[in-house]
Amino acid sequence: MKISSVVAKVVRDTTPLGRSDTPQVDVEIVHMNPMVSVGSGRGDADSFDPPWGEAICVVTFDNGEWGVGMTAHAGFVVPIINDYLAPMLVGEQVETVDDIGDLWDLMTTVAAAHIGAVGSASYAISAVDLAMYDALGKSHLVPVYDLLGGPAHAVIQCYATGTSVEKNAAFGFTRFKIPCPWLARGAEGVDATVAAVEAARAAVGDAELMIDCWAVMDVDQAVDVCNALEPYDLGFVEDFINPEDWDGYGDVRSRTNVRLAAGERWFTVRPFEQQASRGNVDVLQPDPLWVGGATPTVRIAEVARRHGIDLAIHCGVNDAFGQHLCFALTENVIGEMYIGASTSLAESYRSTPGMALPVNGALVPNDAPGFGIEITLNGIEAAT
Numbered sequence: 001m002k003i004s005s006v007v008a009k010v011v012r013d014t015t016p017l018g019r020s021d022t023p024q025v026d027v028e029i030v031h032m033n034p035m036v037s038v039g040s041g042r043g044d045a046d047s048f049d050p051p052w053g054e055a056i057c058v059v060t061f062d063n064g065e066w067g068v069g070m071t072a073h074a075g076f077v078v079p080i081i082n083d084y085l086a087p088m089l090v091g092e093q094v095e096t097v098d099d100i101g102d103l104w105d106l107m108t109t110v111a112a113a114h115i116g117a118v119g120s121a122s123y124a125i126s127a128v129d130l131a132m133y134d135a136l137g138k139s140h141l142v143p144v145y146d147l148l149g150g151p152a153h154a155v156i157q158c159y160a161t162g163t164s165v166e167k168n169a170a171f172g173f174t175r176f177k178i179p180c181p182w183l184a185r186g187a188e189g190v191d192a193t194v195a196a197v198e199a200a201r202a203a204v205g206d207a208e209l210m211i212d213c214w215a216v217m218d219v220d221q222a223v224d225v226c227n228a229l230e231p232y233d234l235g236f237v238e239d240f241i242n243p244e245d246w247d248g249y250g251d252v253r254s255r256t257n258v259r260l261a262a263g264e265r266w267f268t269v270r271p272f273e274q275q276a277s278r279g280n281v282d283v284l285q286p287d288p289l290w291v292g293g294a295t296p297t298v299r300i301a302e303v304a305r306r307h308g309i310d311l312a313i314h315c316g317v318n319d320a321f322g323q324h325l326c327f328a329l330t331e332n333v334i335g336e337m338y339i340g341a342s343t344s345l346a347e348s349y350r351s352t353p354g355m356a357l358p359v360n361g362a363l364v365p366n367d368a369p370g371f372g373i374e375i376t377l378n379g380i381e382a383a384t
Helices: 074-089 099-114 120-140 165-170 184-205 219-232 244-255 270-277 294-307 319-330 376-384
Strands: 005-008 054-063 066-071 156-163 175-179 207-210 260-262 336-340
Touching: 005 074, 005 120, 005 336, 054 074, 054 336, 054 376, 066 120, 074 099, 074 120, 099 120, 099 184, 099 294, 120 294, 156 165, 156 319, 165 175, 165 184, 175 184, 184 207, 184 219, 244 260, 244 270, 270 294, 294 319, 319 336
Parallel strands: 156 175, 156 336, 175 207
Antiparallel strands: 005 054, 054 066
C-alpha cells in the first residue's frame, strides 16, 4: 500500500467523538502550569494556558483504507501536518510497522534539521504515526496490538488519576494517583502535600497510591517533598521538576529514595535513553499522542527493558491508542485513566469512541481492526 493522502483538521465539536460538554479536568488544578510557582507570572497560570484544542489526522492508503490519529495543540499541529509532513509522505510505501518506523525516522530527521523534532513537530508527528498504524491494522484486518506481536498481558491493570480517590474507587478502581496540591514554596508547600497524601492513604488503605507533581517544582523543593513522602509507600512521585532540567533529575535522584517517574513531557526517544542510562528515573511515562506516536513508544519500551526499569504510558487507557500499546508492550506495568472532573468513564479526558472501559480496575482493548475507533469519515467531518 502507498499513502495517497495525509490530512489534519481542528476538532471543533467533540460530540461526534462521544463526549459531552462535561468538564474533563479538575478546575482547581491550576497549578499544573509552571507559572504558578516560577518568576513574575507566579499565580497567573490561567493566563499562560495554551489556547489550542485537539487535532485529528486522517491517513489514507491507495487501497482505500484510512486511519485516524489524534494529538493536542491543533493551532500549530494542523499546518505542520498539512503543509510540511504530508508532502513528504504521500506516495510512500507502508506494508509493515517497520515501514512506519522508517517514515517516523524520516519525519523526525527532516524536522530536526529545519524546525526541531521535539515539541511542536513531535505533536504533529504523533498524530500522523498513529493514523498510519490505524490504517495498517485496518488493511490487514487486525488490531494494532497484534501488529506489535500480540497481547503481552491478560488484562491491563489500571489506576485512576484525580483529586477524589473516593469517587474513583466508586468507579471500581483499586489503584490511585492524586495531583499534588502544592501552591506555596518551602515548608508550607511540603506540609500541604503531606496532608493530601495522608488523607488519600487513609481513604484507600494499603491500595497502590501515587502522586503527580505537575512539573512545577525546582530541585530543592522536589527533594523536600519526596523525602517527606517516603514514609507513605507511594508507587512513584511523578513529574517532580521542570521536564527539561536534565541535570536536575540526577540531583533529585541522588538525594531521595522514593521511586521517580517522568516522561510525559519529553519528546522523541532521546531523553528517555539519556535519563534511563543515568539511572535517574524508575518509571518512564511517554504519551503516545505527544512523544511522536506509537513508533517511539515501542522504542522507549525497549529502553525500559534494557535498563531494567518500568514503563507506564501516560494516560495509557484514556484512549484507544494508549490501550493497544499498554496491552502489547511487556514493559508497561500499569495503565492510567485520568478521570479528573468527568462523571463517566466513557467521557473521560480525550476518550475515543468505541474504546474499552475499565471494569473493576482492569481492561482489555477491543479487538476491532486498527485501534478500533468507532468513527466514520462523516463523523470526523462533523467533529471538525
